[in-house]
Structures are given as C-alpha cells and as structure tokens.
Amino acid sequence: MSGLLRLYPRAWRARYGAELDELVAHRPLGISGSIDLFRGALDAHRHPELVDPAAVDRAAGLAAVSPERYEDLRVARRLGLASWLGAVLWIAGWVIAANGPIVIDGDGGYRDGGAGLPFVLLAMALLAVGLIGQMIRIPNRARVARVGALVAIVAGPVWGLGPWVLPLGIAALAGIVVFALSAWRAGQWGVGAALAIVGPTLGGAAIIGWALTAYDGDRLSVLNPMLLAVVAFTPIWLVVGATLQSLPALAEPGDGADGMVGEVVSA
C-alpha cells in the first residue's frame, strides 16, 4: 500500500483502500497526484461520516452491540480523551521539573522538580482513567489483560506521588506492557497498537536503567537521558486513548446482539 494511503482513516482504508491502492498501482502518482491524495486524506479525516458505518465496524473489527453496551463504550471513549490529556500533562510536568532550580546539597547539585510533580501525578491519574476505559471495553475473558491494567491503574498514580520510587514505576510499566500484549493476544488490539506501547516502554525503561548506571551519583547530568525516556513513554497515553475511540454500530432490534463485551470479531 502506498505510504500516502496510510494517511487515510482506518475505516476509509477498509472501504476504499484496496481500490485506491489498485488505482495508484496502475497510474504513477507524480507530484500533483501525491498532493491530491494528501488532500483526499485530510478530507477523509474531516468527513468520517462519508464512509458507510458498516465499513467502519469492519475496520475496527467490531460487530453491532446492544444500546446499553453502546453507551458503556461511549463512556470508555470519553475516558480515552482523558488519557490524551494525560499525555500533555506528562510532558509538561517533566519539562517543568527539568527546569526547576538547581539545589546544592552535601552530595552535589540536583534540580528541584517539585513544581512539575502535580502534573506528573495528574498525568498518571489520567492514564489510570484511560485504563479504566480499557477495563470497560475489553471482555471479561481477557483476564491477564485486566490484571495488567489493574496493576497499572493502582501503581501508576501511586508512582506519580513519588516518581523517584522506581519499583512503583516498574510495576506500573510492567502492568501496561502485560495489558497491551494480552489485549493483542485476546484479539482486542491490533499488533500495531500493542507494539506502539511495548516498544517505547521497554526502550524508555532501558534508557533509565542505562542512565542510572552511567551517571551514577551525577544527579544533574542524568536528567537528559531521563527526559528522553519520558518522551519514549508518551505513546502509552496516546495509544490507550486512541484504542478507545472507535465505536461499533448500534444493534437493530432483533439482530441478536446480546450486549456482551465480545464485539471484536477480528483482530
């Protein structure tokens, strides 16, 4: 598939992607064609209503659900928006913390990042809100995923109270990784979403581990790699929020939807 076609919304690609791909394969785009396709992708994002809802459901791997279940998923979607806000606060908190005043004590100097801590705490709380949305969305049978999410929901905000307590951070990150992988294994998440969390999370954790070893005792110099790790963790909030945004179709009376949390019909 052409790289430009990937700019189209998922539902749009599900409905028109193969045709567009075939067309592009037979007719080289050139510059004007590429610009036209780019504009088409922007238009598709602006007008998602143009795609038949049935195609949206197929793209999201969702089958029609009962009105009650639909309302639950709408709530979960709003919780996903909170997770996105958390990403902003996460970055903001660490930027504020990294620019705090330098304090000199008996062991040398360090940045007093206290001003950023409320942002970090709120970011972790909002991630927990997003994960609660995931708990609403994923089926009960995905037990390992639910346990992973629960661990992160509890450990994350507690870690936000004291980000220097690394075991709590490790527990939160481990819970998130377990959740992402299990959600993928259970067919609730695509492999792309799972990898978008697992990869950066493990990468960020590796950076922290390396930095703590390489800059042992140098509390000022260790900030730069720490900030890199902070940025690496940001996709967690974004993916948790994004995977809550698609809604299935509302079941028509008599079509057999039973409101179970098993809407996903394909990964």
Add this chain to the structure above:
Amino acid sequence: MNRGLTEFGRFAEPTLYILVSLSDGPKHGYAMMTDVEAVTGEPLGPGTLYGALARLERRGMIEALEPENRRRPYKLTALGATTLRTQLEGLAGFTRLGLARLGGSAG
C-alpha cells in the same frame, strides 16, 4: 429529493464528471479516471476521485457493485440519473442563454 451537486463544494465538478462517466454503464475507479481525463482533458486525481465517489455513494447517487479482483465497479442509481439529468438540463439552459446573449451582442 434532488438536492443537486452544489452541496458537494469543491467536489461538485468531479461528481458531475463521474456521473457523466457512469451514465453509459458501470465503471471502476481507474476507468472513470481515464474516461474523465479523455472527456475534459484534465486529469482527475485519485484523492479527488474517491472523495467524490464517497459523497455520491453516501447520497445514494451511485452504487458499488461486487469487486472484480481489487477493482470495484460503480453504477448510476435512479437518483443519480435524475440528478445528472437535472444538472445537464440546467447547464444546457444556461449555455443556450449565454450563447443567445453572446449572439445578440455580437450581432
């Protein structure tokens, strides 16, 4: 109800071209693109083509048929044919008026 093509905004002209292209039978995207280019002399970009197709399909003016390999043909619906006829008659009237005035002023 025939609401015309003006509601399609910048896609109004491409949708008219597509409806004309489909007026002699079903076509898939590539065939429409080459047909429109042959008729108008201007290439129709793939993003514009499928933006217009989606709008026409959503409004029920065209209908997707079963795909042939990866190509999906589209056909004109009754609503699409009515809309096209109305548009072309409007354009024809406008053309007649313009030519009449031009002829009057030239004479």
